[in-house]
Amino acid sequence: MRNVILFIRKYANFLFFLLLQIAALSFLFRYNKYHEAAFMNVAGEFTGSINQRYSKVEYYFRLKKINEQLAAENTRLNQLLKENFEMPDGSKKIIMDTVQADTIREIRKYTWLGAKVVGSTVNTQVNFITIHRGFLQDVRPNMGVVSPQGIVGTVVNVSDNYASVMTLLHRQYKVVVKIKNGGERGTIEWDGVSPMFVTLKDIPKSAKVQVGDSIVTSPTSSLFPGNLMVGTIAEIVDDKSSNFYTLRVKPATNFFNIEYVYVIANGQLLEQRRLEDSTRKKFQ
């Protein structure tokens, strides 16, 4: 017993060092796996409020760009108004009736929640943005996030008034998307090389792809409604040893000056997940 105490006293510093290392590493690996960590909620609230103070200053200098973005988005939405579509013959005019989808709640699948970005990084390998909308304002983990230009990422952590979003520019981020023309689905990842490009994998070589083709969201991701802009193909890497293309995609979202985003809540996600889980259990 005496020897044990002597040993501990002799190596107290080293043992303390090991203890702190184990604490830090367990934090890290737990976070890498489940994206949750001790005190993350409390800390998120605090870092969020500091981030917000900083972004208030930065926001002022970006007003012009935000204005342009909003104008572009308005133009795009105006293009979709039903008044723009009219048949030559009045008797065959098709009127899109949206009332039903709005008032009967069960039919609505996706709800869009606006949020302001208060913190973001682009130059690490694990990039997140912080938005000023949290648990009390109906944001939950695993909701999709889009900007006026294109998709941004997924909510991974929520505190009372802030939420952190894992962006496309995160080494562990993956989302299913499709090519707009052919509809072939693939997975978007980031290789960490340049924040200007992400990688699209698993597109079969039978697909017709061209540089400049649009990549849009696929409803199978269940995070985003279909046909939201993701990016455009910038380069086609033809790997001879594989049956799949690897495409370099330029994201539509400009992660450098992102200011406002929409969080997309999928109201039917729980039901879908429950069904998929029970199916998996049935055939195990």
Add this chain to the structure above:
Amino acid sequence: MSELLKNLFRFVLFILVQVFILYHIPPLHRFITPYLYYLYILWLPFSMSRASLMAVAFLFGLSLDYFMYTPGLHAAACVLIAYLRPFVVNMLISQEGADKNYLSPSVTSMGWAPYFTYVFVLTVFHHGYLVFLEWMTFGSFLYFIGKVIATTAVSMLLVLLTELLFFRKEKFRTNTV
């Protein structure tokens, strides 16, 4: 200003500079991430015990981690350099008892060459461990080596600039009173 107050002030300042200035620099290359925050640990006084150095380093690293959503990553690297710091200081201290006569490691207390060797060694350990932990999650060996070298070079440049811009005058204190 008392030494404690000064260090508390530095704690906040280094975190804010790292989060809101250095992480907001547009990315140059994937190997380059400008790190300066760990200089706080190198500037802590000689008189601190190794255990309290490590405790402060852990808290310091963790507070940066909560900003970057990487809980534990920077904390682990900071604790490592806090643990190694006394060894390196003992090896590099030039004159007898400089660690008693001066308050903290600096150019005045250690001299240019020993001080920068001290910074360089701990920078390599810090970045090496940090990038190694990143490499465990993703990346390749080339990424590891390239990033350690490039980031160390950028960090050394930043440390040199900081030392020149904010030259710390250290008072010579005798213990013979």
